[in-house]
Amino acid sequence: MRSYTFRKIKNRIMVSLAYMALIIALIPLASILIETILRGLPAMNFSFFFEEISPLGEPGGGIGPAIQGTLIVVALASIIGIPIGVLSGIYLAEFRQTEIASIARFLNDVLTNVPSIVLGIFGWTLIVVAIGWSVIAGAVALAIMMIPIVTRTTEEAIKLVPTTIREAAIALGVPQWKTTLTVVLSSAKKGIATGILLAVARISGETAPLLLTILGSRFWFSGFTEPTAALPLAIFNFSQLPIDWPRVWGASLTLILMILLINIIIRYVTREKYG
Amino acid sequence: MSYKIEIQDLNAWFGKKHVLQDITMKIKENVVTAIIGPSGCGKTTLIRCLNRMHELTPGAKVAGKILLDGEDIYDEKVDPVTIRRRIGMVFQKPNPFPMMSIYDNAAAGLRLNGVTDKHRLDEVVEKSLRVAHLWDEVKTELGKSGASLSGGQQQRLCIARALAIEPEVILMDEPTSALDPTAAAKIEQLIRILIEDYTVIIVTHNMQQAARVSDFTAFLYLGKLVEYGSTKDIFENPKSELTEKYITGEFG
Numbered sequence: 001m002r003s004y005t006f007r008k009i010k011n012r013i014m015v016s017l018a019y020m021a022l023i024i025a026l027i028p029l030a031s032i033l034i035e036t037i038l039r040g041l042p043a044m045n046f047s048f049f050f051e052e053i054s055p056l057g058e059p060g061g062g063i064g065p066a067i068q069g070t071l072i073v074v075a076l077a078s079i080i081g082i083p084i085g086v087l088s089g090i091y092l093a094e095f096r097q098t099e100i101a102s103i104a105r106f107l108n109d110v111l112t113n114v115p116s117i118v119l120g121i122f123g124w125t126l127i128v129v130a131i132g133w134s135v136i137a138g139a140v141a142l143a144i145m146m147i148p149i150v151t152r153t154t155e156e157a158i159k160l161v162p163t164t165i166r167e168a169a170i171a172l173g174v175p176q177w178k179t180t181l182t183v184v185l186s187s188a189k190k191g192i193a194t195g196i197l198l199a200v201a202r203i204s205g206e207t208a209p210l211l212l213t214i215l216g217s218r219f220w221f222s223g224f225t226e227p228t229a230a231l232p233l234a235i236f237n238f239s240q241l242p243i244d245w246p247r248v249w250g251a252s253l254t255l256i257l258m259i260l261l262i263n264i265i266i267r268y269v270t271r272e273k274y275g
Numbered sequence: 276m277s278y279k280i281e282i283q284d285l286n287a288w289f290g291k292k293h294v295l296q297d298i299t300m301k302i303k304e305n306v307v308t309a310i311i312g313p314s315g316c317g318k319t320t321l322i323r324c325l326n327r328m329h330e331l332t333p334g335a336k337v338a339g340k341i342l343l344d345g346e347d348i349y350d351e352k353v354d355p356v357t358i359r360r361r362i363g364m365v366f367q368k369p370n371p372f373p374m375m376s377i378y379d380n381a382a383a384g385l386r387l388n389g390v391t392d393k394h395r396l397d398e399v400v401e402k403s404l405r406v407a408h409l410w411d412e413v414k415t416e417l418g419k420s421g422a423s424l425s426g427g428q429q430q431r432l433c434i435a436r437a438l439a440i441e442p443e444v445i446l447m448d449e450p451t452s453a454l455d456p457t458a459a460a461k462i463e464q465l466i467r468i469l470i471e472d473y474t475v476i477i478v479t480h481n482m483q484q485a486a487r488v489s490d491f492t493a494f495l496y497l498g499k500l501v502e503y504g505s506t507k508d509i510f511e512n513p514k515s516e517l518t519e520k521y522i523t524g525e526f527g
Contacts, residue, residue, distance in 0.1 A: 097333055164370040168433070171328060172384040172440060173360030182387055186374050 033256075040253025043246040049254070053218040053229060057241050063251050065220045066234035069135075070258070072221055073214060073230055074204050076139035081146030082196055088147070089154025089192070094180055096159075105155075112148040119144050120212035128213055133227040138214035142206060146199040153195025157188040193270035200266075201259045207232040231255045279304040279444060279474045280325065285339035287320050287329055294320050296498045298339075302491070307466055307475045309489035309506065311482060313527045316495040318478040319367075322446045325476065326362040327355040343444075360388070362444040363437035368453050369429035371421030371436070377404075378417040380432055384440035399439050407435035408465055427458025434465065438473075445469065447477040451484065463488045482522055486510050494518045 047062050054061025088104070095101050123141030127134065161184050169179040185192070210216075215227035216237060222228075235251045238244040280302040287295035295317045302308050310318045323329040324337055327348065340347045348358045371380045379386070381400040390396060400417075404410040409431040413424070421432055430450060437445060447466070451459035466475055466488050479485050485492050486506060493503040494517075502509060502518045513519040521527055 162370075164366060164368060165372060167328065167331075168366065168370045168372065168436075169383070169387065170331065171326060171359055171364035171366075172387065172436065173356050173358075174384075174387040175356050178387060183372060183383075187372075 036249060036253050036256060039246070039249035040251075043250030044253065048250055052220065053234060055218065056237065057243055059243075063229075063231065063234055063247070063254065065217060065229040066231045066251065067254060067258070068221050069214065069217070069228040069230040070204060070232070070255070072228065073135055073138045073142060073210070074200060076135065076224075077142035077146060077203055078196075078200060080139060081143035081199065082150055084143075085147045085150025085195075085199070086154050086192060088151040089195075090158060090180060090185075092151065092155040093158035096155075108148045108151050111144070112152065115208075116145060116206055117208040117212075120209035123209060123213040131225050133213065133215035134225045135214060135221070135228050136224050138210050138228070138230070141209035141213050142203040145203050145206065145209065149199040149202065150192075150195050153198065154188070154192050157191025157195065158184060160191060161187045189270050193266050197263055197266050200262055204259050204262070205232055205255060207236055211236075231258070277304050278302065279344065280476075281340075281342040281345075282325075283340040283342070285321075285324060285341060286337070287317070287324055288334075288336040289320075289332065290334040294498050295324070298495075298500050300493060300500060300503050302474065302476065304474050305470050305472075306490040307470055307477060307488055308491045308493065309485035310476065310478045310493045310495060311480075311485050311521075312495035312501075313521070314480075317498045318495055319448055321495065322364075322448060322476055322478055325444070325446055326359050326364055328359075328364070330355075360440055361442055362446060363440065363442035364446045365430070365433050365437055365448065365450045367449045369426055369433050371424070371429050371432050373420070373422045375421055376418045377413050377421050377424070377432060380421040381435045381439055383436055388440065400435075403435040403439040404432075406438055406469070407431045408461065409435055425458070427454050427461060430454060430458070430462060431465070434462075442473070444474045444476065447475065449478055449480055452480060459484075482510075482524075494521060496521070 049062060049067065050064045051060075051062030052065055053063060088108070092101050092105055092108075119141045122144070123137045127137035127140060131137070158180075165187055166179060166184055169183040170176065174183070210230050210233050214230060214233070216233040217227045217229045219229070231251055231254060235248055235255070238247045238251065278301045282298055282300050282302070285295055285298040286293065298321065310321060312318050320329055325341060325348075329335050329337055337349065339349070341349060343358070343361065347353070348355075372383060375383060378400055381403050382396045385396060385399060401410060401414075404413065409428060412428060413419075413432075421429065424432060430453075434445075434450075451462050454462070463484065466477065469475055470490075477485075477489065479488075489506045491504065492506045492509040494501045494509065494513075494515075496517060502513060502515045504514075508514075509518060510522055513522060
């Protein structure tokens with residue numbers, strides 16, 4: 001009997017320790033969210049979202065161009081990065097034992113860990129030097145950042161598709177490439193979507209690569225070869241002057257909400273037909 | 276009765292492991308041929324050679340000939356995809372496509388091979404489900420997920436899926452080993468009906484099942500074909516001592 005009581009007590013202690021760890025992990029997350037909402041909401045109103053950015057230190061104005069710029073740069077980066085990442089992931093998963101796959105996998109892992117400022121410098125030397133500060137340069141830098149994340153998660157998602165499903169399709173006389181593109185991809189789509197989501201969320205908040213590529217601007221989008229504004233850059237710029245801090249919080253909250261919205265949309269689009 | 280499949284000096288390997296050695300056997304049309312033997316004797320490998328699935332495993336190798344209606348399916352000019360359309364397969368564990376409805380599962384073979392005509396799909400889906408004895412149980416809920424069915428129903432759905440592309444031969448790899456006895460009995464009845472139009476080759480662990488369901492039986496042991504003949508002979512008058520020991524349960 002004594003050992004049973006002892007075991008029960010031990011169990012209780014371990015469970016409470018686990019709960020405590022969870023709460024400790026949630027404290028920073030919750031405080032960031034609460035703080036951002038409390039300070040960001042007062043800055044938000046209709047004109048805040050739709051007006052051009054006023055010069056630093058000047059009251060009024062909005063963050064319209066920054067929202068627009070972030071959407072355009074992230075969309076363009078996704079158009080470049082997602083197909084390359086997904087296709088590379090399919091290659092790595094389907095031809096996993098070839099030598100070129102293991103080399104590609106290694107290089108991909110290295111690319112994941114390249115500091116984002118280095119990607120900014122890369123975008124700068126590759127494109128900015130040639131055509132100047134531009135949306136394209138920023139999108140390329142962010143796309144390069146996306147590719148390894150999307151590749152890796154696509155590969156893992158496809159590897160999780162059971163062999164039995166794949167074999168069922170092959171035994172029906174479906175060519176291998178078609179099996180991959182239909183049955184395997186549709187079984188793995190949730191995992192792939194999660195990878196894309198992670199990548200989009202990650203690049204939406206990147207500041208360093210954008211500093212060196214799209215430069216930042218106070219005005220609306222004026223072409224793919226022109227500098228543009230972006231939310232992370234706007235936040236960074238506003239934070240230079242204490243008087244602009246309300247705008248810092250407003251823009252931060254906007255960025256968080258945007259990422260949340262992208263999350264919800266992708267989750268909805270790729271939801272399982274049969275839960 | 277003519278021979279549907281002739282296996283000549285078939286050898287198969289997984290890497291360096293020689294899993295099938297010099298198998299030679301002729302399989303008749305419109306009968307059930309059972310392949311029995313203890314675990315690891317090469318039963319599954321043998322039927323996976325018949326629809327060229329064996330070679331998909333990395334490191335797997337095949338040598339020898341398999342004639343389907345007199346044509347070698349391992350000839351260089353033969354596309355394995357066309358062979359798999361002529362020789363369907365049902366797997367050990369029911370494996371309906373989880374993201375597809377019952378209807379879509381039954382239609383999968385045709386759809387993935389490019390058939391889009393709705394009328395023809397409807398027709399084939401109903402016919403295959405009827406032949407697989409599943410139609411009456413699912414006709415009102417064709418839109419439900421294939422994975423929502425019971426194990427036995429799932430396996431009959433997999434049989435319907437295989438039938439929908441109108442193969443000539445159906446391979447079954449221990450199709451009832453994951454099912455309860457009632458569900459297994461239904462599949463066995465179905466197999467007896469299928470041979471009116473198809474040639475069935477079934478791998479089974481269960482000797483009583485082989486005795487009940489098959490016309491011919493092949494006994495494999497350690498990658499070699501020990502004995503092959505009519506099921507009656509194999510179970511009542513086995514020629515080899517090894518066969519007798521296996522079917523009487525002395526080892527297995």
